[in-house]
Amino acid sequence: MNQQNICMNNEIDRPEDSVASVPAIVVRGLWSSYPGRRKGTTIDVLEGVDMETARGEFACIVGPSGCGKTTLLNTIAGFLEATRGEVLVEGRRVVGPDPKRIFIFQEGGVFPWLTVRDNVGFGLGELQRSERDSIIQHYIDMVGLTGFESSYPRELSGGMRQRVEIARALAANPEILYMDEPFGALDYFTRYKMRADLIRIWEVERKTILFVTHDIDEALQLADRIIVMNRRPARVATVVEVDAPRPRDLDSSEYLGLRHRIFAAMGMNHP
Amino acid sequence: MSLVPIATTDNAENHRNIIKPDRVRRSFSVPAPSFTLPLLVAAASIGVWELAVTFSDNDLLPGPALVVKGIIELIRKGLLAKYIVASLFRVTWGFALSVLVGVPFGLFLGWFRPAYQAFNPLIQLLRPISPIAWIPLAILWFGVSDAAPIFLIFLAGVFPITVSAAAAVRNIQTVYIRAARNFGLSRLALFRKVILPAAAPQIITGIRIALGVAWLVVVAAEMIAVNSGLGYLIIDARNAGKRYDLVVAGMIVIGLIGLGLDLLISRLERFEQIRWGSSHR
Ligand SMILES: Nc1ncnc2c1ncn2[C@@H]1O[C@H](COP(=O)(O)OP(=O)(O)OP(=O)(O)O)[C@@H](O)[C@H]1O
Ligand SMILES: [Mg+2]
Numbered sequence: 082m083n084q085q086n087i088c089m090n091n092e093i094d095r096p097e098d099s100v101a102s103v104p105a106i107v108v109r110g111l112w113s114s115y116p117g118r119r120k121g122t123t124i125d126v127l128e129g130v131d132m133e134t135a136r137g138e139f140a141c142i143v144g145p146s147g148c149g150k151t152t153l154l155n156t157i158a159g160f161l162e163a164t165r166g167e168v169l170v171e172g173r174r175v176v177g178p179d180p181k182r183i184f185i186f187q188e189g190g191v192f193p194w195l196t197v198r199d200n201v202g203f204g205l206g207e208l209q210r211s212e213r214d215s216i217i218q219h220y221i222d223m224v225g226l227t228g229f230e231s232s233y234p235r236e237l238s239g240g241m242r243q244r245v246e247i248a249r250a251l252a253a254n255p256e257i258l259y260m261d262e263p264f265g266a267l268d269y270f271t272r273y274k275m276r277a278d279l280i281r282i283w284e285v286e287r288k289t290i291l292f293v294t295h296d297i298d299e300a301l302q303l304a305d306r307i308i309v310m311n312r313r314p315a316r317v318a319t320v321v322e323v324d325a326p327r328p329r330d331l332d333s334s335e336y337l338g339l340r341h342r343i344f345a346a347m348g349m350n351h352p
Numbered sequence: 353m354s355l356v357p358i359a360t361t362d363n364a365e366n367h368r369n370i371i372k373p374d375r376v377r378r379s380f381s382v383p384a385p386s387f388t389l390p391l392l393v394a395a396a397s398i399g400v401w402e403l404a405v406t407f408s409d410n411d412l413l414p415g416p417a418l419v420v421k422g423i424i425e426l427i428r429k430g431l432l433a434k435y436i437v438a439s440l441f442r443v444t445w446g447f448a449l450s451v452l453v454g455v456p457f458g459l460f461l462g463w464f465r466p467a468y469q470a471f472n473p474l475i476q477l478l479r480p481i482s483p484i485a486w487i488p489l490a491i492l493w494f495g496v497s498d499a500a501p502i503f504l505i506f507l508a509g510v511f512p513i514t515v516s517a518a519a520a521v522r523n524i525q526t527v528y529i530r531a532a533r534n535f536g537l538s539r540l541a542l543f544r545k546v547i548l549p550a551a552a553p554q555i556i557t558g559i560r561i562a563l564g565v566a567w568l569v570v571v572a573a574e575m576i577a578v579n580s581g582l583g584y585l586i587i588d589a590r591n592a593g594k595r596y597d598l599v600v601a602g603m604i605v606i607g608l609i610g611l612g613l614d615l616l617i618s619r620l621e622r623f624e625q626i627r628w629g630s631s632h633r
Contacts, residue, residue, distance in 0.1 A: 160530050180536040190531040193628035194549040203545075204535040235628050253535060 104169075105136040105257060105289040106157060111166035113152050126152045128314040129166070134306060139283055139290045141300035144310030145347055150293040151187060151261055153310075157291065158184045158259050170257065180204060183250035187261040187293075191234045191245045197221065198230040200245050204253030220248040223282060240271040244278075251282070257289045264299070276302055280327050297343050298331055309346040318346035414597040422601035431585065436609065439570050439581040442498055443613075446505025447566045451559060454510045458517025458558075459551065468518060475511060483508040483569045487576050501573035501581075508569040509562035516558025520551035553621070553629025560617050567610045582606050 113127040126149040134140040144150050155161040157168050159177040168175040170182065178184070183204070191200055202217045221230060224244035234242050243263055250258055264272040276299065283290060294300055300307045307321040321339060323329075329336070398416050405415035414422070426432040461468045483504045494500040524547065532546040574583025582602050589598035621630060 158534070160533075178530070178534040178536075180534065182534075184530065184534050186527045186531065188525075188527055190527040192528060192531070192546070192549070194552070194625045233624055233628065 103136045104133045105138070105171060106140075106291060107133045107169040108153075108157065109167050109169075111153070111156065111168065112164040113149070113156055113161065114164050115152075125314045127156075127163075127316070129316050130310075132308050132317050132320070134289065134291060134308075136289055137287050138305045139280075139292065139303055140306040140308060141304035142291065142293045142308045142310060143295060143297055143300045143343065143347070144315060145312055145349065146295055148310050148313050149315040150295070150310065153315075154184075154259050154261050154291065154293050158182060160184070180253055181255050182257040182259065183253055183255040185243075185246050185250055185258065185260040185263045187263070187265060189239075189242060189246065189266075191242050191249070193234045196231050196233055197226060197237070197245050200234070201248045201252050203249055216252055220252045223251070224248045224278070238271075240267050240275060243267065243275065247279070247282070251286065251288075255288065257291065260290060260292045262293050262295070265294070272299070277328065279303070297340055300343075301331055301336055301339060302327070302329055307343065309343050311346065311348045318348070319343075411596075414600055418597040419600045419604065422595070422597035423605070426585075426598065426601060432605065435580060435582050435585045436605070438578075439574065439583070440609075442501045442573075442581065443505055443563075443566050443570050445498075446502040446570070447509050447563055449502070449506045450509030450513055450562055450566070453506075454513030454558075454562070455517050455555060457510075458514040458555070459521055459547070461514065462518040462521025462551070463547065468522070472518075475514060479511040479515065483565075484572050487573065490573075491577050496578055498578065500577040501570055504573045504577070505566045505569050508565045512562045512565065513555070513558045516561070517551065517555045520554035520558075521547060523554065524550045549625060553626050556620050556626055560614070560621075563613055563617050564610070567606075567613055571606055582609075 108130055111127055111130040112125070114123040114125045116122075117124050130153060132142075142150050142153065152161065156163050157170070157175065159168075159175045159179065159182075170179075184190070192203065195203065198217055198221070201220055202213060205213055205216060208216070218230075221227060224247055226241060226244055226248065229237065229241065234245065237245070247263070264275050267275060280303065292300075292303060301323065304323055307323065309318045309321065310316070311318040319342070321343060323339070331340075401413075402416050405413055423432070426435075461471055486504055486507055487500075490500040490503050494503060528546055528550050529542075532542050537545065570581065571583035571586070574581035575587040578584060579588075582605060586599050586602040589595040589602065620626065
């Protein structure tokens, strides 16, 4: 029906698209490997990944479990070194982590020894006390944790902890957010709500977001651009652009088609 | 169709309500220690002790009454207070030294992998040597003075503390280090704001073990290396007149003080900044 709303393309077919928008992240020919169990051996994880995302865009990386999504995101963020290839962020080669680009971790990176307030304020530099407090409060309110300022992470639910981490990232006012399956450990309803909240926040803050998930529906719901990886050793199988307002009705027929394409690109057979 | 999930949720909710009070108490606050049961067990043990002594009808163990008399006698003579102070003095110094050396050294070893690889074998070699085995050397080096037991207590404490501090740093989850680096912390800030607090729970555990060992060692050291303190009290009571009532009195006082020390140090584990690392999270 709405063909003009949802267009789907292999990036290689449409070079003009990357010219039209400012690229925030460019990955070229990225190879990555881990040291193997035996000395001298390596496990190749990424074998020539090419991708890019535009400034202010919400991009998702999807791929089967263990294909190298975390490895890719860690390399882009500067936590891991690539074997070959390069990562450019805002036109500059990445050599290490940067406070302008905050990572939200799959396994949860909230500091358990700090209160919610101190966690959220962690990335704030030298500031006047009142200014600092008001920034912290602003982001605590934004993620819906008002009233839990003095709680410790272990007193919160998994979803609330994830919100603390998001607030901590936003408070540092980064240009880019890297999110590694941030809602992976949450139950269905909490995920659902967190997605809606994230979109609401993104629409206000307009950060560039690079969001890893293995949940195709999550990517379809969130992303402007979906970067699909195949099984290990991984490369980008296809790139799907979704140009439709949110919230999206994933039951409509266009999404069925997209879902099918993504499944096929990942090397799986959609039932 | 929707009835089924609703019923299930309802059930789960009810179930949760039933088990909640216990859960909450366990994980959100350290349970207030109940004294009734422990006191009952202690009283029963004393009862058994008394009965055993009465029925066996020999001198192999003084009964509780005799021991209490012994304790009173020691208090009257002013010996008990004097010896307790002497023992605690040595433990305090030896233990403080082992913390002051062990914590920084362990943090250093945990952080610098080459240093760990270089020192760990030596530490693992020295650690199983009981501090008691050092007594001859300690006397040779320090003579019959407070320095000898202090040195022994230091030896007893420094290894567990070093090892636990090093392990604590090595066990810090990568995410915490990465998150901290992501926010652009300087090396000093990283250490102060992340390494230290992340390692604190395990370091405290090591310190607690070290204090327990220190209290064991001071008694042994005082039996040989000095002539005051609770260890000396025990050996002296035996040598100078086979006063086994005083021997057992000394033992009981040692046990009580050890218990007190452990309660004191375990308070450290209740700090909010530390408690996240405890088993009942
Ligand atoms: N530290 C490591 N040492 C050795 N191999 C590793 C290491 N980390 C990851 N790997 C390997 O690299 C592959 C990719 O791992 P990665 O964590 O990037 O996958 P992923 O796509 O994020 O998976 P998931 O969806 O399950 O999070 C895995 O198959 C794993 O075996
Ligand atoms: Mg992963």
